[in-house]
Amino acid sequence: MNDSTTATARMFSSDNAAGASPEIVEAVVRAAAGQAPPYGSDDVTAGVRRRLGEIFERDVDVLIVSTGSAANALGLAALTPPWGSVLCHRDSHINNDECGAPEFYTAGAKLVALGGDDARIDPDELRAAVRHKAGDVHSVEPSVVSVTQATETGAVYTAEELRALGSTVKEAGLRLHMDGARFAGAVAALDATPADLTWRAGVDLLSFGATKNGTMTAEAIVVFDRSLTAELSFRAKRAGQLASKMRFHAAQLEAYLTDGLWLRNAAHANAMAARLQEGLKAVPGVDLLGSAEANILFCRLPQQVTQGLLADGYVFYHDRWEPGVVRFVASFATTAQDIDGLLEAVRRHTA
Amino acid sequence: MNDSTTATARMFSSDNAAGASPEIVEAVVRAAAGQAPPYGSDDVTAGVRRRLGEIFERDVDVLIVSTGSAANALGLAALTPPWGSVLCHRDSHINNDECGAPEFYTAGAKLVALGGDDARIDPDELRAAVRHKAGDVHSVEPSVVSVTQATETGAVYTAEELRALGSTVKEAGLRLHMDGARFAGAVAALDATPADLTWRAGVDLLSFGATKNGTMTAEAIVVFDRSLTAELSFRAKRAGQLASKMRFHAAQLEAYLTDGLWLRNAAHANAMAARLQEGLKAVPGVDLLGSAEANILFCRLPQQVTQGLLADGYVFYHDRWEPGVVRFVASFATTAQDIDGLLEAVRRHTA
Amino acid sequence: MNDSTTATARMFSSDNAAGASPEIVEAVVRAAAGQAPPYGSDDVTAGVRRRLGEIFERDVDVLIVSTGSAANALGLAALTPPWGSVLCHRDSHINNDECGAPEFYTAGAKLVALGGDDARIDPDELRAAVRHKAGDVHSVEPSVVSVTQATETGAVYTAEELRALGSTVKEAGLRLHMDGARFAGAVAALDATPADLTWRAGVDLLSFGATKNGTMTAEAIVVFDRSLTAELSFRAKRAGQLASKMRFHAAQLEAYLTDGLWLRNAAHANAMAARLQEGLKAVPGVDLLGSAEANILFCRLPQQVTQGLLADGYVFYHDRWEPGVVRFVASFATTAQDIDGLLEAVRRHTA
């Protein structure tokens, strides 16, 4: 990836290449005035908790942290003992892309990788895994299952699928964690409420992603099992995740959760991925892989097209999963014009 | 502390009650536009490293993190093995106010508390401690010394004092860490360069504080021993401290380091503390404790004065160190009017 | 300390210089015949649990480990979270002589050192410490108190003193741990039952020492709060402390606990220390420090006496606490003749 910012929106490498929503910038500007109590005892932080309670239709506790890796690792540490195992998909972010953050925060728990299509955990594999060597001191103890919504390939779990996984998890006495780095995209893609997609399906704790969808540096841990909150508070401080000027993270989330901005941004990103998908369908030699339910699209491009796009200054992952396979990610900031420009370039290099 | 933001600046509890400098707010607004590569591979982050290199008169590596606790704990983890000891002052922030973050990040190193006036490590105690049971597998191994500049009581180490400590540390083969949560205040208070106060005195790694002095959520680890950088990069990611939209932290620091804002803010905060000290001298029944070299002032107030100030809505720590002792902290945002208002109130409650 | 075994019993450096009791050797020889299920599912291990249940007048769970450091660190790990503090005496073995084993096993809990005479925790200091910053996420949480019985200086806590400490600990909601590396010596020295000195005083978990008092390589963790047992079993395996041929450790403990051998050995060691104390009283220039309630004696010797003893091949710690101070430790294997030989040598070098 080049090291200079790209003026025109040619970065489709990840939704983290985008900036921030104007409403969120304004909220941060407002937060900069006057004084406020530190460490989250301010009104803005309290407001974020209230809004999340409304969105999830119940009381929740909230911890605001600075990255998704911290949100996941902190949450998992409260859900498994060091001698436990975290059952997750082999393609999950916690398993591949966090440099062992879960192992660090949990003091050495073991991630056990399961299979399944589109980075969704296979229900049958899960049924076997939740009881594997349970109670055997020679083996790590199955303790928590982590699902990603939307998944790393842009797929989503339906509320029904989640309820089914949830009962497998709960019948075996384990806990259920959700990595919601792209939770907004899943809600926008599905005809289901945030509550249906989380605690009603058995989710104990959610990493509520925001940075990829419009905020700058703020993520939230939404705690449904509030018996975990005291422990999480100590763990967060100890991990260097309790910001002294918390209001600057909180202000981002408050704006993000106001007037449905979080869902508008996500719906837009999904629509842009759909527009790209639609456009690519018509291009000879392009194979779409899976279907972009959220804002991530995988396809197979001819080598010269990939090379041509790179030469044009487009930024995206390619030849990382298998030769010829590329990934495009749209964001709240992607415009129809950005997509049309990309499509035009693909067509040009195809000709 | 009350839970609502206070319109008038009556919070003297800590410099983290202030907001952010206008220049820093503007930089964040600018950063919100367009796209940028994530995880610190953007131009703004590169600029922060360049500026810190200029300020410290040498090449340095820089990691940008979201809290001072993370900066300290990450840095210490690169300077001691798990079986090592961290020698620090008994009143240091790492020893008392980080919920064991250093123990967490270092995988269980031991903090060994030393004495000394004004939260400065006593040189003689240090000389004994650096060799205590060195090489004895039954005991933790003396590995790193951590000094706080300015100290938790607002005192400073002179360049000469630091050089002396540094040679004690280096002759014994240990590493030297500096908690610079209020480093700007120390530089502003002393007639010495940033280089004299750090690497020229033997400091291997500095927590370069910014949040207390004008930024929102950004701190820097300045790495003088660059052999530590690769390890620190893995540790930072693993700790959830590698922000995907790093430019939003970096923009704060870039503005902070531009045109001497960091030193202007610190000099102002120091001057406000001095103004308060000057004013309190004239008040009968008020005992000043130590001297506010930076922006922190300790004094002993009559009970009715403390109660009166609290009733007025003033926020500050009292009766925490010993009965009657209060701490006032000024910040870049404190105005002469704020100080004069506080002095007027003290006089009023004294009468 | 020299590196060759000393034929005549001139090692008074520690009770770990002794060999093993004949009854224990015979038990190990017996255990070597035939087959047995591994990992403690054998009859001998079950027998150890039964005997400890009889000795402590209640059902207990037992984990057999190979060192006292492992027993202490494992036990503490089950009694404090990583963000907790372990309150202990500043001279305690866990604080000084285990290379941070408690910090390692607990994933970074903090040991908080308290004062008190003869390495006994001062009750007033304890009363303050158990509530220090409790519930404050900026500080480690007071979680467990660890007392050593007999202490590192050979003193003992009476049952009454332990009950008083125990109620301080329990009223504050903390747990109580006992390092009983020399527990047998304390029981032999006191007119109190093992039950009175442990669970009846509020002890949740005891490191039941044996190696210093006649076994070879076996220590026991006696679990009074049996809700901790499952966790301890996972922790022990994970720590490499679940021996496959457990019966060889168990056989040592079974013999140790049979026909009162553990108390006979301890009473003998105490008597030998008393004999030494009695003899030294009569030697001009020798100052006895404290009183040897168990098998450890501290005294101040003239330099030429210390040098003379070392020249004779006597092994003991000297000039470690302060100049002129030496420590003599007697064991189950120390003979009256060994003591008289030492006394004769002291007198000779005094003359």
Place this chain on the structure above:
Amino acid sequence: MNDSTTATARMFSSDNAAGASPEIVEAVVRAAAGQAPPYGSDDVTAGVRRRLGEIFERDVDVLIVSTGSAANALGLAALTPPWGSVLCHRDSHINNDECGAPEFYTAGAKLVALGGDDARIDPDELRAAVRHKAGDVHSVEPSVVSVTQATETGAVYTAEELRALGSTVKEAGLRLHMDGARFAGAVAALDATPADLTWRAGVDLLSFGATKNGTMTAEAIVVFDRSLTAELSFRAKRAGQLASKMRFHAAQLEAYLTDGLWLRNAAHANAMAARLQEGLKAVPGVDLLGSAEANILFCRLPQQVTQGLLADGYVFYHDRWEPGVVRFVASFATTAQDIDGLLEAVRRHTA
């Protein structure tokens, strides 16, 4: 497994069901007399190091620990940073049977499981894995490869295979660890020297197993890269693995290494497994799986045979890998008569 010791040798569940060799028992009895310096500074411990140096034809450092899990976990902790990965076979003991001991000792390193026949790492998979995402801070860093010799299925790596793996490992800049829980069995099975099978092939550190092959409670870590020794010494103490009466572990190993006892025991165990294999070949309905190169034999038995053997009081693992599959393990203590008795029983239940 039943909980009572079996008089006649009907336990084929593991080689850890056996007792100890007479020579080893005698050595322990000898060690019980007189005094010795603690913590491994005794002559017997020094002798173990000398003998291992002779056996491996070079200077080595040695740490004596009480279990194989501790030997593996300690060794790995010195070979990988917490953010590193340990590449091992998916069927390896460290991956399945140590309750996450490596994760605990390494402070959260990640075990990456590879495939290959007979629990031997596939060379092609290894070639890809050693460079997977190397240097990428988002992923754990490939740091050490752990091979098991003999493997968990009783297979062995030849010296040539090890050299090939070793160069793959070293060219990529990783370290090579060997779990030698059954190292003696491998040496006895192969026409190669201990040196050829370890350091000459690039092994940095070996867990030298002894307990499964005749000792009681003693294992050795043989350190070929002696730059690791100081770190290992601190880690061992901190883990509760530095025995105060080390001579009792050392005496076991000294006898084990004297006059080739370790190889005689292993050769006998291998021969007993071969005798069983030979006998089973002639039994209709029994399928041998793989070939018992060391002392472990896998085969498929008819259900009624398995049930019949269990009814006879035979103890062995069955239906654990797949239905019908059983594992028999012979040891130094297994007699030809034990094998013939088992064969007779198999034939009887087949009829």
